[in-house]
Every structure is written in structure tokens, then in C-alpha cells.
Amino acid sequence: DAGVIQSPRHEVTEMGQEVTLRCKPISGHDYLFWYRQTMMRGLELLIYFNNNVPIDDSGMPEDRFSAKMPNASFSTLKIQPSEPRDSAVYFCASSLQGSGNSPLHFGNGTRLTVT
Amino acid sequence: GDSVTQMEGPVTLSEEAFLTINCTYTATGYPSLFWYVQYPGEGLQLLLKATKADDKGSNKGFEATYRKETTSFHLEKGSVQVSDSAVYFCALSGPIQGAQKLVFGQGTRLTINP
Numbered sequence: 001d002a003g004v005i006q007s008p009r010h011e012v013t014e015m016g017q018e019v020t021l022r023c024k025p026i027s028g029h030d031y032l033f034w035y036r037q038t039m040m041r042g043l044e045l046l047i048y049f050n051n052n053v054p055i056d057d058s059g060m061p062e063d064r065f066s067a068k069m070p071n072a073s074f075s076t077l078k079i080q081p082s083e084p085r086d087s088a089v090y091f092c093a094s095s096l097q098g099s100g101n102s103p104l105h106f107g108n109g110t111r112l113t114v115t
Numbered sequence: 116g117d118s119v120t121q122m123e124g125p126v127t128l129s130e131e132a133f134l135t136i137n138c139t140y141t142a143t144g145y146p147s148l149f150w151y152v153q154y155p156g157e158g159l160q161l162l163l164k165a166t167k168a169d170d171k172g173s174n175k176g177f178e179a180t181y182r183k184e185t186t187s188f189h190l191e192k193g194s195v196q197v198s199d200s201a202v203y204f205c206a207l208s209g210p211i212q213g214a215q216k217l218v219f220g221q222g223t224r225l226t227i228n229p
Binding site for chain 1: 151157159161204217220221
């Protein structure tokens with residue numbers, strides 16, 4: 001089992017540029033989650049999908065953020081345009097069932113720096 | 116809304132010391148409770164969980180007991196090792212938030228010195 005795979009591991013970009021983060025969940029997992037981790041706010045749930053359908057995007061900070069899951073093995077989180085305050089570590093996680101019933105499996109994260 | 120409060124870190128201990136990391140929660144109804152651990156450069160991974168009052172979760176020498184009367188889920192280990200150095204997160208999932216949405220505490224950084 002390869003685990004949740006995220007790419008890139010590090011991304012440095014300039015303010016105003018588009019950023020796309022990628023995630024491959026564990027095969028067979030029905031749920032996929034995007035989290036953001038910062039020192040100030042800790043771990044925040046941005047959005048989650050069930051069977052490729054977005055269920056709750058109430059944590060997405062603003063319209064500059066969008067997420068898609070075109071199939072069961074791939075998801076993207078896009079920021080356009082990026083701003084310095086978007087600098088954070090972004091985690092993708094997947095689970096077999098809802099996170100209360102089966103554990104979340106996290107990827108190693110993408111560290112985003114916006115200058 | 117539901118929330119989790121953890122003991123502020125960082126916590127620094129010597130090897131073989133006893134560890135307690137406090138966690139209290141506020142939730143409507145009866146949540147499930149979790150401890151996740153994050154090693155440097157990695158994502159979080161589940162350490163242990165408890166789904167109802169008086170349940171004890173345990174793994175790798177760590178334990179935590181679901182205490183409904185004190186709304187607590189403190190993490191303990193009798194003898195810590197250098198390899199336990201990590202950030203520890205307490206979390207809950209509740210009937211209001213939905214089982215799919217974990218609410219995390221702010222994390223407690225633990226450093227174990229040899």
C-alpha cells in the first residue's frame with residue numbers, strides 16, 4: 001500500500017500566480033479530505049469529497065480556492081491567484097468511511113510558500 | 116460548536132519519563148475521540164481512539180481514557196523514548212459536525228532528550 005501521495009512536496013511561487021496541488025488517495029477509500037496547517041490556525045478542514053462528489057466546502061477560505069476530484073484516484077486543490085497569506089502546509093487525507101468510523105490516512109503534505 | 120483544547124507545548128522530557136498530555140473537549144452529544152501523531156516532515160497518523168465513555172484506547176505504549184464526566188481524553192505513556200518526539204493532536208468527531216469532520220486541537224510538540 002503506497003499510502004496517500006501528494007505532489008509537489010514543496011512549492012514556491014510569487015503572489016498572483018496559480019498554484020495546483022495534487023493528491024492520489026489510497027485505492028478503495030471513499031472519502032478524500034483537504035486540510036491546511038499553519039502555526040496560527042492549526043489544522044483546518046478545507047473541503048471533503050465522498051465518492052468523488054464534494055460534500056462540504058465550507059472551510060474553503062475564499063473564491064480563490066477550488067478543488068476537484070475528477071475520478072476516484074486523483075484530486076487537485078487550486079489557488080488562483082495566490083497570496084502570501086496562503087503560505088502553509090496543505091495535507092490531503094483519505095479514509096475508507098467517514099473519519100469518525102475509520103482512520104484518516106494523511107499524505108506527507110505540500111509546503112506552499114507564496115512570496 | 117464542538118472544540119478541543121490541548122495542553123500548550125512544547126513539552127520536553129528525558130527518556131523514560133512519564134508523559135501526560137492533557138486534552139479536554141466541548142461537544143454536543145457523545146463524540147468519538149482520537150489522538151493523532153505527526154512526525155517531522157510527515158502527515159498525521161492515528162495513534163489511538165475511543166468511541167464511547169470509559170473506553171480506553173491504547174497503542175505503542177500510549178493510553179487515553181474517554182472521561183465523559185470531565186470531558187477529557189488525556190494521553191499518557193509510562194516511559195517515553197526519543198523516538199516519541201513528535202507533535203500530538205487530540206481530535207473529536209461528533210454527531211453535530213458529522214462523523215466525516217474531525218475537529219483537531221492545536222497540537223502539542225513533544226521533545227524527548229536522551
